Amino acid sequence: MNFHAELLAETLLSGDFKASWSLIGSQREAGKNSLYIYTRLLTPAMRYIGDLWEQNSVSVADEHLASSVCDRLLTHYAAGREPLQSTAGKAMFLCMEQEMHFLGLKTISSYFQECGWHTRFYGPNLPLEYALIAASNWKPQVIGISVSMVYALPALSAYIEAFEALPHRPVVLLGGRLASRYRLQPHGSPSTVILPEMEDVQDWMSSYARAGGLLRSEKGLG
Ligand code: B12
Numbered sequence: 001m002n003f004h005a006e007l008l009a010e011t012l013l014s015g016d017f018k019a020s021w022s023l024i025g026s027q028r029e030a031g032k033n034s035l036y037i038y039t040r041l042l043t044p045a046m047r048y049i050g051d052l053w054e055q056n057s058v059s060v061a062d063e064h065l066a067s068s069v070c071d072r073l074l075t076h077y078a079a080g081r082e083p084l085q086s087t088a089g090k091a092m093f094l095c096m097e098q099e100m101h102f103l104g105l106k107t108i109s110s111y112f113q114e115c116g117w118h119t120r121f122y123g124p125n126l127p128l129e130y131a132l133i134a135a136s137n138w139k140p141q142v143i144g145i146s147v148s149m150v151y152a153l154p155a156l157s158a159y160i161e162a163f164e165a166l167p168h169r170p171v172v173l174l175g176g177r178l179a180s181r182y183r184l185q186p187h188g189s190p191s192t193v194i195l196p197e198m199e200d201v202q203d204w205m206s207s208y209a210r211a212g213g214l215l216r217s218e219k220g221l222g
Helices: 003-013 019-027 034-054 058-078 101-115 129-139 150-164 199-210 213-218
Strands: 089-094 119-122 142-146 171-175
Touching: 003 019, 003 129, 019 034, 019 058, 019 119, 034 058, 034 101, 034 199, 058 101, 089 129, 101 119, 101 142, 101 171, 101 199, 129 142, 129 150, 142 150, 150 171, 171 199
Parallel strands: 089 119, 089 142, 142 171
Antiparallel strands: none
16 A cells, blocks of 8 residues: 555544545645546555454544545545536446445546536445336436445345346446455346446446447447
8 A cells, every 4th residue: 555545544544634635635736636546545545444443453433433534535526526517428326225335436426427427326225126216217327336245245136137127228337345356247147347446447438438338328229
């Protein structure tokens, strides 16, 4: 882990929003882009906090405090990067029932927004029946799901199957901690897209745009 991410972990753990924000600001001033901020600062800082928690070096309360400052940082950062127009398509993001880890998903949602997508971020713990109603009404081309905990996995196939069966044929994107640790493809279909890390998202967006994804899914061709 790099020095700045470790420093950020410290400011997050001490609940210091101002110091955390100024660290991010200094990296922006040094020319770092959002992908860097998300994948080289925020993500490793939070994962490092998880390691410290596992080793009993920080408490559950410390981890909660760090998560809430991180959440605030993400909101603040994304607000400054909102594009004037959202023309790339519509994408909704959710965590399945019992999944409370939403910071990764929020990061991805903000990145889609910055890349010109119209996004809806539904956060943690969304039951399938309500997610389905939301998706049927809004008809996003993309539905992103984040999985961190093994005990959320049994429901994964049901979510994917239900979304992929919607008449407007959205693409289901799957990511999160478990996507980089386990083979999740058997929980989905051959069309389910698994993107273990944020770096994979940019490549996927480019190939989706090249393939005329928006047009294809509007016509219901997939
Ligand atoms: C913060 C945190 C929490 C917070 C979550 C706050 C929040 N608002 O999200 C709270 C305190 C709620 C929490 C609770 C728990 N947690 Co927790 N938590 C973490 C921690 C420290 C950081 C997670 C995080 O925010 N990472 C930063 C984000 C940005 O990274 P990310 O999620 O990986 O996302 C990136 C990529 O995966 C990808 N991505 C993510 N989603 C998606 C989606 C799509 C579509 C795409 C394309 C890409 C993508 O892009 C992101 C950006 O780079 C991790 C440690 C770790 N190593 O992950 C433990 C960790 C995941 N938690 C753990 C545990 C055990 C728990 C609890 C069971 C603790 C308890 N006893 O209560 C509960 C379970 C709650 C639940 N039911 O889900 C364990 C899991 C271990 C295991 N064997 O499964 C971990 C690994 C800690 C540890 N080292 O042991 N936790």
